[in-house]
Amino acid sequence: MKGLSGKEWVLLSEIIKPEEDVVSELGEVVAQILANRGQDQSILDLRLKRLLPPHRIPNIDLAVERIKKAIDRRERIVLFGDYDVDGITGTALLYRFLKNFPITVVPLLPSRQSGYGLNKRLIDKLSHYADLLITIDNGTTAIE
CATH class of the missing domain: 3.40.50 (Rossmann fold)
Structure with a gap:
């Protein structure tokens, strides 16, 4: 796919595929964002115990x-x-x-x-x- 500038777009969703269990648990969009960033769902754990001292x-x-x-x-x-x-x-x-x-x-x-x-x-x-x-x-x- 080309953008308005004529440059070819690279869609990470075509290269990186999230795990199916993550998709079923969190939905396609959130699962894809996590996969694009190389993260798993543990990053979504917002409890205070995860903060750095x-x-x-x-x-x-x-x-x-x-x-x-x-x-x-x-x-x-x-x-x-x-x-x-x-x-x-x-x-x-x-x-x-x-x-x-x-x-x-x-x-x-x-x-x-x-x-x-x-x-x-x-x-x-x-x-x-x-x-x-x-x-x-x-x-x-x-x-x-």
Whole structure:
């Protein structure tokens, strides 16, 4: 099959076939997505016991200490989340926790029109308002 650009499409569903028992348990679409990604249905187990222990997150101890310092000093904190579902949820959860302390916490979620992710211009603007900027679900490729 060719796309509008004239390039030939490669349909993974023609190359990779999910197991029949997975198809009968989860349906064709979910089974195909799992097969395309090389996953089995265990990835759909959302119980908390499957989460990585927090101490395995690189530099988590430094982040916790910096947040504690901000709370102790009553610094202003801006939470900058992504506009997708996990960015919005993560920002809301962290805001809900931090608003229990006697500090100013401002959640900030960009719109799709304002652009994706954090950039130098935005950091410069926020540096005049916040003492600490915490990013939530922003890409790890935005190194600059």
